[in-house]
Amino acid sequence: NAGVTQTPKFRILKIGQSMTLQCTQDMNHNYMYWYRQDPGMGLKLIYYSVGAGITDKGEVPNGYNVSRSTTEDFPLRLELAAPSQTSVYFCASSLLAGGHTGELFFGEGSRLTVL
Amino acid sequence: GNSVTQMEGPVTLSEEAFLTINCTYTATGYPSLFWYVQYPGEGLQLLLKATKADDKGSNKGFEATYRKETTSFHLEKGSVQVSDSAVYFCAPTFGIQGAQKLVFGQGTRLTINP
Secondary structure, eight states, X not given: OOOEEEEOXXXXXXXXXXXXXXXXXXXXXXXXXXEEEOTTSOEEEEEEEEETTEEEEOSOXXXXXXXXXXXXXXXXXXXXXXXXXXXXXXXXXXXXXXXXXXXXXXXXXXXXXXX | OOEEEEOOSOEEEETTOOEEEOEEEEOSSXXXXXXXXXXXXXXXXXEEEEOSTTXXXXXXXXXXXXXTTTTBOOEEESSOOGGGOEEEEEXXXXXXXXXXXXXXXXXXXXXXXX
């Protein structure tokens, strides 16, 4: 029962470095999301995708890029890492669309520290 | 715009106490309402949901009722257990271009002491 798998779980970056957070889901969900969770705060949507080849910005997209070449994978790329990007990142997926369906399935999170 | 206000934590209770975590939202439409729970070291998982006014969501002894007149979705449990210690997030959801946009509250950290 893999569900949503994120790698790596932990990473320390230096300012200006780049990296990619990987996210894979095996539930054949069309919809995928990247959130960041800052200490004591709720989750904020970075990017989302409604299907392969289609992505769009969320609330806090600056400093990030995404791609969705397959249904399963939705990597998040950080270019020129900054201390403000220190956070816990969650990938999520959902099967259905619209406002009345519901459940998002979350990965376990990736804790990123930029020094 | 759409937003959510959740009771601030942390909340510390003794086992078997009654729990209420308040959640109110502002919305231009009628969102579906969700509570998610995050156990230590894990991702979020759905606890319960309600999709229309007066619906009651329930799971694991937790309940919440969709109150349209007060735009609220308070989480309650009659007798909490140590295993309920976690962070709880209220999350109204709004459809955006076919996807679901959940607006998360800041989370309420709950600690239950034996």
